[in-house]
Amino acid sequence: MSPFFSKGKPARLGFMISGAGSNMQAILKAIEAKHLRAKPVMVFSDKKDAKGLVRAAKFKVPFQTFSPKDFSSRNAYEREIAALFQKSEVDLIICAGYMRVLHQPVLQAFPHKILNIHPSLLPSFPGLKAQRQAIEAGVKISGCTVHFVDEGVDTGPIIAQSAVAVKPGDTEETLAKRILKAEHALYWRAIDAVLKGS
Numbered sequence: 001m002s003p004f005f006s007k008g009k010p011a012r013l014g015f016m017i018s019g020a021g022s023n024m025q026a027i028l029k030a031i032e033a034k035h036l037r038a039k040p041v042m043v044f045s046d047k048k049d050a051k052g053l054v055r056a057a058k059f060k061v062p063f064q065t066f067s068p069k070d071f072s073s074r075n076a077y078e079r080e081i082a083a084l085f086q087k088s089e090v091d092l093i094i095c096a097g098y099m100r101v102l103h104q105p106v107l108q109a110f111p112h113k114i115l116n117i118h119p120s121l122l123p124s125f126p127g128l129k130a131q132r133q134a135i136e137a138g139v140k141i142s143g144c145t146v147h148f149v150d151e152g153v154d155t156g157p158i159i160a161q162s163a164v165a166v167k168p169g170d171t172e173e174t175l176a177k178r179i180l181k182a183e184h185a186l187y188w189r190a191i192d193a194v195l196k197g198s
């Protein structure tokens with residue numbers, strides 16, 4: 001990877017969320033603390049009532065929300081997302097609990113510029129309910145993965161991973177909470193590595 005963002009202006013980040021936005025918040029805090037050199041410029045949510053939008057507002061990051069239901073087709077919906085991030089001159093898109101698969105309109109507009117975090121050690125347990133999948137498989141170690149987004153479901157090149165113990169008696173909820181803590185420590189560091197080309 002070339003360090004194409006390391007010199008000059010801070011990279012402009014666009015976020016995609018669907019829910020609580022705690023990963024986004026951890027990244028915004030890392031930026032505020034100057035641990036991560038980047039500028040958050042736009043947050044998009046497909047859910048109008050996402051709690052993460054309140055968090056975006058607290059950090060004074062502009063946000064927009066619309067849903068596929070507002071459009072005649074999935075492609076039209078995604079073209080609008082791509083246009084939103086292009087208008088905001090986003091360098092890197094950060095998916096942080098955005099619970100839909102991305103397709104060509106967004107992927108083509110931002111080739112190799114979209115990151116995602118997933119709550120398992122990929123390639124194990126892609127898709128929905130990764131923590132439940134881990135409990136049901138009986139693994140003793142799970143974790144989280146930051147990866148580039150491609151057209152598959154959680155299949156893009158892996159950037160960073162963090163391992164988390166699965167403890168006896170863990171439920172989906174207790175494991176999810178432990179993994180989420182690891183996600184918050186991992187994501188901004190992975191973004192930093194991408195921006196520095198390391």
Ligand code: GAR
Nearest residue numbers: 019020021022023096097117118119
């Ligand atoms: C996180 O655990 C993230 O890894 C997961 O949703 C949660 C979002 O939490 N994402 C996926 O499962 C994507 N396939 P947050 O909204 O508090 O950041």
